[in-house]
Amino acid sequence: MKIALPVREDYQIDKNFEDCELYQIFTTNDKNEPLFVETTDTYIGFDFNTKMAEELEKEGIKILLAGNISTSAINILAAHGIKVIRNCEGYAIELVKLFLADKLKDGE
Numbered sequence: 001m002k003i004a005l006p007v008r009e010d011y012q013i014d015k016n017f018e019d020c021e022l023y024q025i026f027t028t029n030d031k032n033e034p035l036f037v038e039t040t041d042t043y044i045g046f047d048f049n050t051k052m053a054e055e056l057e058k059e060g061i062k063i064l065l066a067g068n069i070s071t072s073a074i075n076i077l078a079a080h081g082i083k084v085i086r087n088c089e090g091y092a093i094e095l096v097k098l099f100l101a102d103k104l105k106d107g108e
Helices: 050-058 071-079 092-100
Strands: 002-007 022-028 034-040 061-065 083-085
Touching: 002 092, 022 092, 034 092, 050 061, 050 071, 061 092, 071 083
Parallel strands: 002 061, 061 083
Antiparallel strands: 002 022, 022 034
8 A cells, every 4th residue: 555645854744735845655565564665746836636636646645644635635636546634743654653553533
C-alpha cells in the first residue's frame, strides 16, 4: 500500500493541503510496516484539481493523511480511489505508524 502526506521541509504535515510544496510517499510491506519512503515535489504547480488526483492515483496512492483539506478535494480524491484521513498533525513517519497501527482516526 502507498500512503501520501503533504509535508513541509521539516517533514511535518503541511496543515494546508492545497498549498503544500512537498509530498512524502510511504510504501508499506505485507506486515503493515513502512518499507520505503520518497519525498517528491512533483505536484508543485498544480492547483488541487482532478489532474493532481490523477497523478496521485498513477503513483498508486491509496491513503492520504492530511491536515486541513476541503470537502471538494476529498471528493475528487475519493473518485480516484484515495481515502483521506483529515486533521493530522506531526511528523510524517509518526503519522504513518499511527495509521498502520489503526490508531489514527479521521478528524472531520
